[in-house]
Amino acid sequence: MVKMAEVDLKTKYGTFREVLFYDGQKEAIAFYMGDISEQKDVLCRVHSSCIHAHIFNSIECECREEMAIAQQLIQKEGRGIIIWLEQEGKGNGHYALLKSIPFKREGMSQAEAYEVAGFQKDARDFSAAAKILKALNVASIKMLTNNQKKVDTLNQHGIEVSGIKSLEL
Numbered sequence: 001m002v003k004m005a006e007v008d009l010k011t012k013y014g015t016f017r018e019v020l021f022y023d024g025q026k027e028a029i030a031f032y033m034g035d036i037s038e039q040k041d042v043l044c045r046v047h048s049s050c051i052h053a054h055i056f057n058s059i060e061c062e063c064r065e066e067m068a069i070a071q072q073l074i075q076k077e078g079r080g081i082i083i084w085l086e087q088e089g090k091g092n093g094h095y096a097l098l099k100s101i102p103f104k105r106e107g108m109s110q111a112e113a114y115e116v117a118g119f120q121k122d123a124r125d126f127s128a129a130a131k132i133l134k135a136l137n138v139a140s141i142k143m144l145t146n147n148q149k150k151v152d153t154l155n156q157h158g159i160e161v162s163g164i165k166s167l168e169l
């Protein structure tokens with residue numbers, strides 16, 4: 001995981017520091033506010049790309065709202081980090097997402113829909129998030145998530161998760 005570039009970015013929810021990483025295959029972004037190096041209980045949201053929500057303002061998923069809430073919670077606390085991973089369609093890609101949508105509209109869960117369309121239920125890989133947290137020397141994180149799997153995965157990759165906070169304002 002190599003640090004490529006960094007800038008400050010003004011957002012609706014305050015100024016964040018953006019650090020772009022590259023792992024040899026993919027880019028990933030650390031987007032943080034406040035002092036996080038060697039800090040404990042740093043609020044952390046791991047967020048995967050979603051073209052429909054973030055580009056096209058889709059109202060069929062919560063990705064956009066979740067990002068806004070994460071930014072606001074971090075702004076309120078004055079400190080925290082969002083890790084953006086290029087994992088469209090739960091890591092299966094945007095093509096897989098489009099192929100899953102008809103099944104989803106028949107009433108299947110997103111996971112089932114991917115499977116029936118011939119893809120993995122969840123092909124996401126959170127190891128890049130662990131590498132970024134290590135590269136930025138974050139001592140422990142309080143995860144902003146409702147997904148226990150993300151917590152377990154980061155734990156397995158050597159990240160101390162000191163708590164979980166649900167994504168609510």
Ligand SMILES: [Zn+2]
Pocket residue numbers: 050052053061062063064
């Ligand atoms: Zn989405």
